[in-house]
Every structure is written in C-alpha cells, then in structure tokens.
Amino acid sequence: MSNSPIEKISTVRLGTEGPRIGVQGFGAMGISEFYGDTDEAAARDTLEATVEAGVTLIDTADIYGSGANEEFLAPFLAAHRDEVTLATKFAIERRADDPSYRAIRNDAPYIKKAVEASLRRLGIDVIDLYYMHRRDPQVPLAESVGAMAELVQEGKVKYLGLSEVTGAELREAHAVHPITALQSEWSVFSRDVERSAVPAAAELGVTFVPYSPLGRGFLTGAFADAGKELSGGDFRQLQPRFTGDNAKTNAALLEPLHKIAAAHGATTAQIALAWVQQRAQVHGLTVVPIPGTRKRSRLLENTGATRITLSAEELALLEPIAGQVAGDRYPDMSSTSAAREQ
Numbered sequence: 001m002s003n004s005p006i007e008k009i010s011t012v013r014l015g016t017e018g019p020r021i022g023v024q025g026f027g028a029m030g031i032s033e034f035y036g037d038t039d040e041a042a043a044r045d046t047l048e049a050t051v052e053a054g055v056t057l058i059d060t061a062d063i064y065g066s067g068a069n070e071e072f073l074a075p076f077l078a079a080h081r082d083e084v085t086l087a088t089k090f091a092i093e094r095r096a097d098d099p100s101y102r103a104i105r106n107d108a109p110y111i112k113k114a115v116e117a118s119l120r121r122l123g124i125d126v127i128d129l130y131y132m133h134r135r136d137p138q139v140p141l142a143e144s145v146g147a148m149a150e151l152v153q154e155g156k157v158k159y160l161g162l163s164e165v166t167g168a169e170l171r172e173a174h175a176v177h178p179i180t181a182l183q184s185e186w187s188v189f190s191r192d193v194e195r196s197a198v199p200a201a202a203e204l205g206v207t208f209v210p211y212s213p214l215g216r217g218f219l220t221g222a223f224a225d226a227g228k229e230l231s232g233g234d235f236r237q238l239q240p241r242f243t244g245d246n247a248k249t250n251a252a253l254l255e256p257l258h259k260i261a262a263a264h265g266a267t268t269a270q271i272a273l274a275w276v277q278q279r280a281q282v283h284g285l286t287v288v289p290i291p292g293t294r295k296r297s298r299l300l301e302n303t304g305a306t307r308i309t310l311s312a313e314e315l316a317l318l319e320p321i322a323g324q325v326a327g328d329r330y331p332d333m334s335s336t337s338a339a340r341e342q
C-alpha cells in the first residue's frame, strides 16, 4: 500500500447558508443492505477514508437496514463529529414482521417520532441535513415541511432536504421553509431530473445531491454479463436495468464511457462521476454526488473523479446514452418524481 498522503477534494457550500463540504459525498446505504454482504472492518476503514479524503457529507436514512445503517455510523460520528455533515432521511415506514412492507409517511406526528429515533441511533444531538425521503401527495407539503421546520426551531435539525420531488414541489416546499438540498437520482443513465427539479434547484440556490451516480454500480462496467454477477439477496436482481436483455442492451451503451476512460487513464466509474459534476455546471448548479462503496480503494478512486475534466467532444459522446437505456429506474416508479410529472 502507498504511504503517500491522500489528496483532499475541493469544497463547496451546502445551499446558500450551510457549511462548506467536500464536492463529493459518501452514500452509506450499501454497507447495510441492498447490494450484497459487507465486511464490517473494510466498511469501517472506508468510512475513515472519507474524512482523510475530504469527503464530509455522509448520507444515510432510517430505512437502510431498518435503522442498522444509522447505528453503524454512530461510532464513526462519535470520533469525527466536527468533520462530518451528517444527512439522514425519514418517510419510508417498514415493519419488522413483514420485510416487503413499505408505506410512505409524511404526516407531522410521524416526522416528530422519526427524528427522535434517528438521533438516538446515530448517537448525536442534531442532524445536519434532514430529508423527506419520498413524497406522499395526499399530505400537504405545508404540513410536512412545517413539521420539519419546527425541528429546526427546536435545534434537532440544522438544514432541510427533500428527495425525489418535482421542481414544482421543490418551489412549494421552499416557500414554507428554505430547502437546502435536493437528493434525487442523476447519472449518465438517469436524467429525468433535468426536466424540472434541476432548473428549480439552480434557481433557488438548492444544492443538488445526485444519488446512485454510478447507476447502482452498472456504470462501472461490472455488469457486462447480463447482471449475472449479482448474488442472492442483492436487490438489483429486481431492478429492470440489471436483468435479462435490458442488462445486455445497457452494457453495450457503456462503450463511449470505456473509450473516454482509456483516453484519460481513468476508470469507467470515474468518468461517470466526472460527468455528473460537469453536467451540473451546464445547469449553473452546485452538486455533491454521493457514490456508495464498501471499499477504501474505490472511495479514493471515486474522489479522483473530481479532478477529471471532460472535453466538449467527450460530453457529446455521452449525451445520447440516457435516452437509449432499457428499463426504468425502479420496478415500481409510482413514488418517484418522474411519475408525478407525467
């Protein structure tokens, strides 16, 4: 292993009033669930590498591992509280006796209970960035964002965020209380947010936090063989883009990424991450993508992407890909912003 010091990534301001944070964040979800088994020691070492590399926005949610992901982060936060901007989320209810059960809860009493449970599991006094994970259109945004704003007044939360909302919903929420961050899927494969959410965030000074910027790993080129690499229990086995003919079609779409990566002496993952940063510049927007990994070496590979600049010709090669992707982002798209835009 090399002993050379790790180069820290550059920083940007979170929203208009927030702290300066690393221009790339870290998604902790896969440590606890969804993408196969985790080696705990390797995952702890990966977390340590975040602060070493200047990756300070750490992203979790109360549903990841049904609370286990927040609990996993607690010792890390105890050691690094001042260096980390901790983001978590509420709104997706699960049940211990029914693993497939999911309900979206945006009502004020649910929010008040959820924040207490997250604070307890994380072992902290205040959540830096608290997101509503999914939107239930039956509950007025004024009620949900009003309840979230009370958490700010009570000192339990510093900044508010939303996930998977449309541009119109972002504007409506922002009028109730300033929204600091919008987290939605955005990658070379997933660009529906560019229709309304991205322009609204740019206009309002809301930081965009692209989730699954590596297309849940697909954009790294690891699924060339029709998704056969997926082990039992990996939830990507149910993802339309990873299965059967779709996986084959989508793997072929990565050819320009591989070519550009070779030209830069970079990896395909790095080119995918560099693309999100540069695409955001076109929209006049600050982004802090949150790729997830359980491995230190990949975390450092991913931060290296912040130092890559793609040429106009390279960006043009990547431009048509999203329109050719086979399969939706989720097996059930009903709770996404895209569904409410149609």
Ligand SMILES: NC(=O)c1ccc[n+]([C@@H]2O[C@H](COP(=O)([O-])OP(=O)(O)OC[C@H]3O[C@@H](n4cnc5c(N)ncnc54)[C@H](OP(=O)(O)O)[C@@H]3O)[C@@H](O)[C@H]2O)c1
Pocket (backbone or CB within 6 Å): 026, 027, 028, 029, 030, 035, 059, 060, 133, 163, 164, 183, 184, 210, 211, 212, 213, 214, 215, 216, 217, 218, 220, 222, 269, 270, 290, 291, 292, 293, 294, 295, 298, 299, 301, 302
């Ligand atoms: N708001 C929402 O609704 C929502 C939804 C999904 C995710 N998220 C958040 O966004 C974060 C990131 O999204 P994501 O984890 O779904 O997808 P992602 O970051 O696009 O991809 C993660 C996958 O890529 C692999 N990977 C990462 N870096 C790699 C590299 N350099 N080379 C090869 N493989 C690499 C990881 O495997 P290894 O672990 O084996 O490296 C993992 O399987 C999550 O952790 C979560 O915090 C939010």
